[in-house]
Amino acid sequence: MKRIISVILLGLLCLSMFLAFAPNVKAQQSTVDWWSTFRHDLTHTGYSTSTAPITSQNPQFLWNYTTGNSIEYSSPAVVNGVVYIGSDDHYLYALNAATGTYIWSYKTGGAIDSSPAVANGVVYVGSEDHRVYALNAATGTKDWSYTTGDKVESSPAVANNVVYVGSDDNKVYALNAQTGTKEWSYSTGGSVVSSPAVVNGVVYFGSEDDKVYALNAATGTFDWSYTTGDEVDSSPAVVNGIVYIGSDDYNVYALNAATGTEMWVFGTGNYVVSCPAVANGVVYIGSEDNNVYALNATSSSKIWSYPTGDQVESSPAVADGVVYVGSDDDNVYALNAMTGTTIWTYGTLNLVDSSPAVANGVVYVGSNDYNVYAFGAITVPQPSPPVPSPTIPEFPNQVLDFSLFAVMACAAFAVIAAKKKRINGKIL
Numbered sequence: 001m002k003r004i005i006s007v008i009l010l011g012l013l014c015l016s017m018f019l020a021f022a023p024n025v026k027a028q029q030s031t032v033d034w035w036s037t038f039r040h041d042l043t044h045t046g047y048s049t050s051t052a053p054i055t056s057q058n059p060q061f062l063w064n065y066t067t068g069n070s071i072e073y074s075s076p077a078v079v080n081g082v083v084y085i086g087s088d089d090h091y092l093y094a095l096n097a098a099t100g101t102y103i104w105s106y107k108t109g110g111a112i113d114s115s116p117a118v119a120n121g122v123v124y125v126g127s128e129d130h131r132v133y134a135l136n137a138a139t140g141t142k143d144w145s146y147t148t149g150d151k152v153e154s155s156p157a158v159a160n161n162v163v164y165v166g167s168d169d170n171k172v173y174a175l176n177a178q179t180g181t182k183e184w185s186y187s188t189g190g191s192v193v194s195s196p197a198v199v200n201g202v203v204y205f206g207s208e209d210d211k212v213y214a215l216n217a218a219t220g221t222f223d224w225s226y227t228t229g230d231e232v233d234s235s236p237a238v239v240n241g242i243v244y245i246g247s248d249d250y251n252v253y254a255l256n257a258a259t260g261t262e263m264w265v266f267g268t269g270n271y272v273v274s275c276p277a278v279a280n281g282v283v284y285i286g287s288e289d290n291n292v293y294a295l296n297a298t299s300s301s302k303i304w305s306y307p308t309g310d311q312v313e314s315s316p317a318v319a320d321g322v323v324y325v326g327s328d329d330d331n332v333y334a335l336n337a338m339t340g341t342t343i344w345t346y347g348t349l350n351l352v353d354s355s356p357a358v359a360n361g362v363v364y365v366g367s368n369d370y371n372v373y374a375f376g377a378i379t380v381p382q383p384s385p386p387v388p389s390p391t392i393p394e395f396p397n398q399v400l401d402f403s404l405f406a407v408m409a410c411a412a413f414a415v416i417a418a419k420k421k422r423i424n425g426k427i428l
Contacts, residue, residue, distance in 0.1 A: 032380050035078045035357040035364075038115035038155035039275060039315065044197040044237040046277025046284070048358045052320035053376035059334065059344045062362060062374040063100030067093060071354050071366030073113040073153065075315075077123070078359035079137070081382035084123050085354075085364075085372055086112025092125050092133070094140060096385045097362065098378050103388050104140035108133060114165075115155035115195070115355070119177065124163050126152025132165055132173070134180060138386040144180035148173065154205075155195035155235075159217065164203050166192025172205060172213075174220060184220035188213065195235040195275075197243075199257070204243055206232025212245055212253070214260060224260035228253065235275040235315075237283075242297070244283050246272025252285055252293070254300065264300040268293065275315035275355070277323070279337070284323050286312025292325055292333070294340060304340030308333065315355035317363070324363050326352025332365055332373070346375065 033049045040046055053060050068089030077084045082103060083095045088111040094103040109129030116125040122143060123135045128151040134143040149169030156165040162183060163175040168191040174183040189209030196205040202223060203215045208231040214223040229249030236245040242263060243255040248271045254263040269289030276285040282303060283295045288311035294303040309329030316325040322343060323335040328351045334343040354366030361379035366372050 032360045034080065035076065035359045036119065037077060037117040037157060038075060038195050038355075039197075039235065039237065039277070040317070040357070042157055042159055042198045043239060044195075044235060044275065045239060045279065046237065046275070046315060046317050047279040048317065048319040050319050050358050051361045051379050052322050052324070052358050052363060053361070054320055054322050054334070054343060059332075059346045059375040060377060061346075062376060064371045064373050065093070065095055065100045065102070067091065067370050067372070069111070069370060070350070070368040071370065071372060072111070072368055073115075073313075073353050074366060075115040075155075075355040076357040076364040076366065076372065077116045077118050078357050078364060079118040081385050082137070083364055083372065083374075084116040084118060084137075085366055086114060086116065086125055086127075087366075087370070088112070090127070092116060092123070092135065092140075093372070094123075094137070094386070095372065097360070097364075097374070098382050100372070100374060101388070103386055106133070106135050106140045106142065110151070113153045117156045117158050117163075119158040122177070124156040124158060124165075124177070126154060126156065126165055126167075128153070130167070132156065132163065132175065132180070134163075134177070146173070146175050146180045146182070150191070153193045157196045157198050159198040162217070164196040164198055164217070166194060166196065166205060166207075168193070170207070170209075172196060172203065172215070172220075174203075174217070186213075186215055186220045186222075190231065193233045197236045197238045199238040202257070204236045204238055204257070206234055206236065206245055206247070208233065210247070212236065212243065212255060212260070214243075214257070226253070226255050226260045226262065230271075233273050237276045237278045239278040239297070244276040244278060244297070246274060246276065246285060246287075248272070250287070250289075252276065252283070252295065252300075254297075266293070266295055266300040266302070270311065273313045277316040277318045279318040282337070284316040284318060284337070286314060286316065286325055286327075288313065290327075292316065292323065292335065292340070294323075294337070306333070306335055306340045306342075310351075313353045317356040317358050319358040324356040324358065324365070326354060326356065326365055326367070328353065330367075330369075332356065332363075332375075334363075346373070348373065
């Protein structure tokens with residue numbers, strides 16, 4: 001009898017451990033504003049309703065994870081307690097969002113400057129090996145890849161079962177999200193580093209032929225284009241019928257989303273590669289003149305500007321009244337969204353051109369110092385992350401989270417114990 005009670009208690013212990021590590025996923029999905037794609041959403045607002053670290057003059061360091069090379073432009077996606085980000089070491093990584101521990105990685109044939117998008121359990125990302133990849137979000141196994149004619153630095157957008165992405169072969173592609181087959185492609189006159197926004201059945205993006213384009217999302221047919229004075233590597237934000245985008249001609253543009261007509265232009269002092277964030281009637285954007293700008297979204301009047309120590313190619317993220325952005329002065333900045341005053345800064349060891357993502361009370365960003373950083377504190381208990389892969393790249397600081405393995409071992413022991421029988425008062 002005592003033996004049976006012991007087995008029951010052991011089973012209950014294992015069950016309680018499992019429940020502790022695996023909270024209800026549906027509950028998390030309904031309460032957390034995950035950052036699932038470059039610039040947060042298909043309109044590229046760069047705005048999250050998440051809480052964010054704002055209360056201290058010093059950022060609350062949560063963790064960092066070291067990859068095998070620079071994290072140059074790839075920016076994090078954060079979904080269901082997992083951070084996905086690419087590195088110039090050719091790998092796409094999946095990390096536990098709460099602890100930074102390694103879950104899985106997938107090696108492509110080139111550097112990854114593209115930022116991943118996560119939709120329906122699949123991670124989509126481009127690589128400088130000319131391919132677009134679709135990977136299982138839980139395991140990192142490849143579902144499919146599609147080969148373009150040149151590097152894919154653009155970040156995918158996934159809408160209505162279609163993946164939209166640019167390539168340095170001058171084209172924008174629409175690919176079936178499940179199979180990777182090409183739905184259509186559209187040729188521009190220059191490389192498409194810009195990442196598409198998809199709004200109301202229209203795909204918006206820039207090209208290094210100096211133009212901003214709008215195409216029919218279903219067919220790829222031309223709607224309109226607008227010519228700036230130089231290459232357009234910035235990616236558009238489309239809010240309230242207006243397309244906001246930067247250009248290497250030093251300007252920020254506001255264009256009518258339906259017609260492409262110019263609504264206003266704001267001049268900075270250098271290239272504008274940074275992508276705008278739009279929140280509460282304000283456009284936030286960086287410039288290679290070293291400044292971060294806050295502009296009235298309707299009139300373009302400057303509300304404030306903040307000088308960093310070097311050019312700003314990172315794209316701002318806005319959450320909880322704070323603007324988060326990186327700079328080539330190696331720092332990550334948290335600025336008051338209304339006034340532009342400094343709340344905190346954090347110094348990394350190299351350029352920060354990666355763009356911050358904010359989810360569940362934490363800011364995530366990459367750096368050219370090889371690291372992914374997390375600042376803040378998890379506000380809602382996370383879903384149980386996928387079981388870590390047994391294969392780890394040969395880089396430092398990649399430690400597996402063995403909590404689920406411990407639960408599994410405990411459960412197995414309980415099963416074995418239950419099968420033992422007493423014979424003449426002895427256990428065999």
